[in-house]
Amino acid sequence: MHEMSLVQGLLSQLHSLAREHNKTKVISVSMDIGPLSGVVIDSFQFAFDILSDEDPLTHGASLVIESSPATYHCCGCGAKIEEEEKPEACPVCLENLLSPEGGDDIILRQVQME
Amino acid sequence: MCDSCGCDITPDHSHDPKIVEVHQSLLAANTAMAKKNRAHIEKMGAVAINMISSPGSGKTTLLEKTIEAIGDSLRIGVIEGDIETERDAERIRAKGVPVIQLTTGGACHLDAAQIHKGLHLLEKEPDGDKLDLLVIENVGNLVCPATFDLGEHHRVVLVSVPEGPDKPAKYPKAFTSSQVFIISKTDLLPYFDFPVEEARAEALQLNPKLLVMDLSATSGQGFEQWLDYLKEICRK
Numbered sequence: 001m002h003e004m005s006l007v008q009g010l011l012s013q014l015h016s017l018a019r020e021h022n023k024t025k026v027i028s029v030s031m032d033i034g035p036l037s038g039v040v041i042d043s044f045q046f047a048f049d050i051l052s053d054e055d056p057l058t059h060g061a062s063l064v065i066e067s068s069p070a071t072y073h074c075c076g077c078g079a080k081i082e083e084e085e086k087p088e089a090c091p092v093c094l095e096n097l098l099s100p101e102g103g104d105d106i107i108l109r110q111v112q113m114e
Numbered sequence: 115m116c117d118s119c120g121c122d123i124t125p126d127h128s129h130d131p132k133i134v135e136v137h138q139s140l141l142a143a144n145t146a147m148a149k150k151n152r153a154h155i156e157k158m159g160a161v162a163i164n165m166i167s168s169p170g171s172g173k174t175t176l177l178e179k180t181i182e183a184i185g186d187s188l189r190i191g192v193i194e195g196d197i198e199t200e201r202d203a204e205r206i207r208a209k210g211v212p213v214i215q216l217t218t219g220g221a222c223h224l225d226a227a228q229i230h231k232g233l234h235l236l237e238k239e240p241d242g243d244k245l246d247l248l249v250i251e252n253v254g255n256l257v258c259p260a261t262f263d264l265g266e267h268h269r270v271v272l273v274s275v276p277e278g279p280d281k282p283a284k285y286p287k288a289f290t291s292s293q294v295f296i297i298s299k300t301d302l303l304p305y306f307d308f309p310v311e312e313a314r315a316e317a318l319q320l321n322p323k324l325l326v327m328d329l330s331a332t333s334g335q336g337f338e339q340w341l342d343y344l345k346e347i348c349r350k
Contacts, residue, residue, distance in 0.1 A: 002223055002258035009140050017134055027131060031140075038261040038287040075322045086320075097322045100290055106140040106261075114131045 003039060006106065007047040011055060013108060018057055023113035026052075026061040030110040034103035035084065036070050070103025144262055147226035151265025154233055160191070160245040161348050164266035166288050168281075169254030171274040172298045172331060174202045176340075177249060179331040181209040183341055188348055191245040193232040195224040195253045202251065212242035223258040224250065226265055246348045260287040268347060274299040275306050279313035282320050290321045294343065297328040300335055 014026050029048075033039050045063060052058035072081045076095035081087060089096050139145065155162045165173050174194075181190055192213040194202040203215035214235045216228050229250065236242040250266060252259040269292040273281045276299065282289045289295060295317050297310055314326045325343070329336030 002221075002261060005221065005225075006140050009143065013136075013138075013140070017136065021132055021134060023132060036287060036290065038257065096319045098319075099322050104287075104291075108136045108138055108140055111134045111136060112131055113134065 003043040004047045004051075006039065007044065007051050010048070010108060011051055011058060014058060014111060017111055018113055021113060024057065025114050026058045027112040027114060028062045028064065029058075029108070029112075030064040030066070032066050032068055032105060032107040032109050034070060034105045035067055036100055036103040037106050038104070039106055041065055041067065066109075068103065068105070071101045072098040073101050074098055141261070141263075144226045147230055148263035148265040151226055151229050151233060152267070154230075155248055155265060155267075158233075158237070158243060158245055158248075160248045161268070162248040162250060162264075162266040163268045163270050163344075163347075164250045164252060164259075164264050165270050165272065166252045166256065166259045166292070167254065167272035167274075167298075168256045168277060171254070171272045171277065173251050173254070173272060174205055176272070176296070176298060176329075176331045177251060178205060178209055179334075179337070180341070180344070181206070181211055183337060184344065188246045188344060189241070189244055190247045190249060191236055191239075191242055193229065193236060193248065193250045195228070195251060197221070197253060212236055212239035212245075214239065214242075218253060222253060222255050223262050224252050224264055225262045229264045247344060256281065256285040256288050260285075260291050268293045270294040270296060272296045272298050273313070275302045275308045278306075279308050279310075279316070282313065282317040286320050289317050289324065292321070293323070293325060295324050295326045296340070297326070299330060299332070300328050301330040301333040 033041055048063045052061050069082050069084050072086060074090040075097040076090060077093035079090055079092040090098055167173055190211050192206045192211060194213060194215045196202055197218050197220060200215045203213045206213040214232045216232050250264055271288045271292040297313060310328050317324055317326055327336055327339050329340055
């Protein structure tokens with residue numbers, strides 16, 4: 001549900017970038033949204049499609065979303081594991097003491113404008 | 115007017131595509147404001163907690179009973195977040211502590227900018243600038259509030275017994291970003307299937323650093339641990 005307000009924030013950032021670089025049209029936007037960010041990527045895309053369409057700066061712009069995996073740190077043995085989904089247990093010591101690190105970013109990586 | 119497209123927005127703009135590397139969090143503005151809030155709260159001499167739960171988990175009741183039970187040992191101030199109405203603030207005001215109601219007008223979460231405004235309003239209330247503990251009661255929602263740092267020092271997530279024990283698994287972000295998990299309304303355990311130990315284990319699996327407490331604001335069960343925790347985080 002908060003995807004809408006995040007996209008509103010994105011659009012205002014795109015306006016600042018366009019002013020700063022003296023451009024009037026955003027062609028594509030690339031984002032990195034981590035699996036633990038609490039953002040539903042489909043909802044974010046949906047919100048972007050609706051809101052960008054209403055704005056002359058972003059009308060027709062494409063959105064590319066990548067999702068970097070999270071790292072899990074085992075509080076038992078100290079192992080670091082990189083996985084898309086949280087493993088059931090630590091593959092090294094087999095304990096259930098995995099704590100996520102990162103993977104919660106919502107990063108605007110790159111904007112193509114003209 | 116621009117020769118390429120006929121637009122008249124900025125006459126000197128060019129139509130050469132340009133790629134700008136940004137690498138900035140969409141939450142950067144919120145995070146920066148949250149940092150300011152944290153400094154502001156510390157300047158007031160207070161410690162802040164952000165309470166997150168679904169609607170109806172008993173945040174306001176827990177807060178009312180906490181204010182009653184803690185008496186003079188901690189000076190508590192409250193920022194209430196709701197979509198509409200002053201009702202929660204009225205309940206807290208009746209307990210004699212400074213309180214500000216923020217109404218989001220539809221938004222499903224509080225953000226750092228709203229808390230910034232709330233802090234300034236709270237300081238204008240009688241004794242609102244003399245606090246040991248600032249409690250921010252977020253909008254009832256177990257999803258969106260988890261994404262927004264408000265400038266709190268500790269985050270407390272509540273699940274009540276009638277909601278069922280599967281909430282940590284279904285709404286992990288609220289549990290991975292919190293320091294404390296409270297299972298509330300334990301006086302209702304005889305009437306609901308809520309295996310407390312299973313819920314505790316599941317939450318710890320998500321976040322091994324989580325402090326898990328079970329309590330009832332109605333019966334007082336488990337309340338000592340909660341009050342001790344609050345006194346501990348406020349100790350200077």
